[in-house]
Amino acid sequence: MAGDRFNYYLKMILNASMDEYSAISEQLENDTMISVDEAEELEHLIARYMQANNYKLGVRIINSVTGNEELPPKTFVDNFGDTADYLGEEEQYGITWKTYAPKRGFIMSPVKKWYYNERISQILSKALIDVIPGRFISYFDTPPWVLGTVMAPGSRYLALSELVELAIARGSLANWDALIMMGIPADYVKAIKSTNVGFQKDSSN
Structure with missing residues (x-):
């Protein structure tokens, strides 16, 4: 019921x-x-x-603290501020991903297909906040082709495996298994070491 x-x-x-x-x-x-x-x-x-x-x-x-005007967060509801084309859902590594391709204005992006899962994004944001370029709080909720543009100032795209290795090297993440302990499926953790399924450069992958 x-x-x-x-x-x-x-x-x-x-x-x-x-x-x-x-x-x-x-x-x-x-x-x-x-x-x-x-x-x-x-x-x-x-x-x-x-x-x-x-x-x-x-x-x-x-913003009640700074007094500055801000834009509301851009979410999957509006295709991330209309910067992405929604391709549908895919199941990989026991995770249901929403998949996106860059809008026409971002066709030069090396990333041609982006896999997004809100729960995975939340975990990665918490685990890797210390190494996210520019400490951009919405890094994992932002299409990679938007990072580094005027829509996401101070940020830049780094492959997920690079961020994890950087976090381990700096001591802010114990090891790859720490991601599993935080709730990311083991098969996905194993895969992103080499494939970066969350940020594919070739939509046929």
Whole structure:
């Protein structure tokens, strides 16, 4: 029955207008018929849609600490600020990836196909933050062809295996197995040492 409630909320979120999200979120918090994990997943989806809608509407966001105006985060909901073409989902190494190709304005990118999984991105961001170029916080949530451009200033693309080796060399990551302990599948950890499945240069790979 919990699955039915999840689908009920999912449909509601997908069809909701911007001003309805807060009410749905409040309803979720008080619903005892849905699991905590499902509620968190739906809340995260609401946040993503709100961010995407804010971006499309040109909503101004002011950082409460710096007082500077910022753009809302660009997410997979709007194809990362319309910099990528969504190709569909693929299963590799027990992971469901969303796959993307660079938009026309980024066709010179050496990376022709990008594999994205939000959970994997979160783990890698936490594990490798100390070696991410420019400490760009959205590094693993940004298509590689965007890194180093005006849309991601101060960043640059490095292969995932290079980042891991750099983190190990600097002592911020114990070893490759530490990624497994953090929740990344062992088969994927083994593969990225040589193939970098998350950032393929050839879409036929």
